[in-house]
Amino acid sequence: SPPPSPPLHSFHLLLHQELDTKHDKHERLVKLSRDITIESKRTIFLLHRVTSVPDVEEVLTEADLKLDGVRLNIRMIAEELRGEDLHQFHRAFTPGIQEYVEAVSFHHFIRHRTLISLEEINTKLVFVKEPEGQQPMGTPQVLTFQVTPTDYLLGVADLTGELMRMCISSVGNGDMDTPFQVSMFLRQIHDGFSYIGNTGPYEVSKKLHTLRQSLSKVEDACYTLKVRGSEIPKHMLADVFSSRTAMMDQDEGMA
């Protein structure tokens, strides 16, 4: 008669633990990513108020606090990923990270009128762990999360949509400078993406179409402002833009 099978249950139990650990970690990362997405979106929403309030700095400071909260969640992601293969879990947290890049670059543009660099983003994601009681030399542990160039690009691509919205709403508030600043900035970003073209990851190429649409809207808005702005009473400027962008949206619908 054949020899008895090895104790199946015991080794299945070990597999069960390993499988559970993997799934649990994935779930925790997905939750963190979701929280980051929600709070980043709220920050972006808050930042849009700068076009209609007198004290821009107050909005920026409040947004800063929100982003500090987001960074605490990113720190927790970094803790989870310690010693792990990043590629195994990237899909779990990439949505949140892209949203964070969008929020932080929006914040940066409003304050500095420039594009935040990948390095500047990652510098803020270096976390120092305070040495715990018993450690002999008390050396602080450093934990980092590094945003990849691809996630950075995807976040910046999404930023362009918010910039377009900002441009349109600033016109509605009689701000004649912001639209042109945004237009110039947006064009630079678009040119940057064109330069990368199809040599980047597939997900980046996909966003190029939406990016071009946003740029078109902004450039057309600036054109109208320039050519006809002086003719139109200020309180009616907003109407010109809303009808103009509505026309463009209609065209797109028919295309």
Added chain:
Amino acid sequence: MSVTEMFSYIQAFLSADQEIRADVLLQDIRKVVQVLEQTAREILTLLQSVHQPSGFKEIPSKCTKAKELFCTVRTQLGELKNKFPVEQYYRFHEHWRFVLQRLAFLAAFEVYLESACLMTRDEVAQILGIEVVRKKGFHLDVEDYLAGVLIMASELSRLAVNSVTAGDFGRPLRISNELDSGFRLLNLKNDPLRKRYDGLKYDVEKIEVVYDLSIRGLTKEQEAGGNK
């Protein structure tokens, strides 16, 4: 840094080490995987012949031949390991996942044919010449091992049917039952592994029906012999 400078920097990064070289790495990886798949097909052809009526007697010699082919597999997996940085296993995992599951199945099947035992993950990894723990190097992911085991369960249910047809009632094929209760201890998510596991219960049913029928068949033959 201006916008233009930023994008130039990103572009340089994308074309340097990490990203574009992935295309080159992928070419090499695909070549080795193709060779591995060829070897896996040879082993499969060899072991599948046990389903034929004449196949049962030849099992020992087939297992010996299969073992030789596994030597080749070990060499080829050794080559695969060298085609990419060891810490990027999961970046390219999708490319060899299929063939690795196949090989896990074939290794477990070969051992089952020899000794009616179910191989553990460690034993499968040893036959393939790879690790079990990710940090130690190219490893056998727990889910890939489980997928291989489930493929084997299917194969065993087929073997149950064919061995009865070939007149061999002696094959102890209750192993699927043990597999089933072992798997019940695992928490499977709603993914391809789970779907394969759901198929297991049909395999188990099939084997039990065949086994019961074959027992009754044996009894009938003995009675008939006794009455003569």
